[in-house]
Amino acid sequence: DGGITQSPKYLFRKEGQNVTLSCEQNLNHDAMYWYRQDPGQGLRLIYYSQIVNDFQKGDIAEGYSVSREKKESFPLTVTSAQKNPTAFYLCASSTGLETQYFGPGTRLLVL
């Protein structure tokens, strides 16, 4: 059963804490992406990776970090430097010029 999985579904962050969101895909896609979605808005690109061990900043990378050590995995860390982290986070993957396939999302809330 191929697809993209994200965990956890809900995540709570305390002030000053770093938290990591998981994204795994078994579609054998080279490219992976992280987006942030705020209520009533479209998606904004945080980071993307077109190949293992390489990644690039998107439009809103400040306060976030990523790694791409394996083709299947692209975890996102929300650092304490991100002052407004409450949002819905979506991970996607693709082969390049074709459509992107999205995971179910992680909702991050601040305690």
Added chain:
Amino acid sequence: KQEVTQIPAALSVPEGENLVLNCSFTDSAIYNLQWFRQDPGKGLTSLLLIQSSQREQTSGRLNASLDKSSGRSTLYIAASQPGDSATYLCAVMSGSARQLTFGSGTQLTVLP
């Protein structure tokens, strides 16, 4: 910088109506345009992808058109059903990074 606008932001129609959702983008140098569906609290599902060289794509009751020169796309939904209720997002792929830029979506409600 690419910008994508979707009109209207929300739309409510009775079941059975045909409807049109609009999308416009500022930079016509695109690779493709995609329409996605998002149910509340869920991820995105791809509906249609139109390559820059194409004018339209069809899938069942859905038809999407692309006029690259004017920076416009429409998503036509025929014979709407309550199950079509969702947010519809338009996105264009452009730039050397082949980045997707999204509109803010149209929230569609189909009333039984």
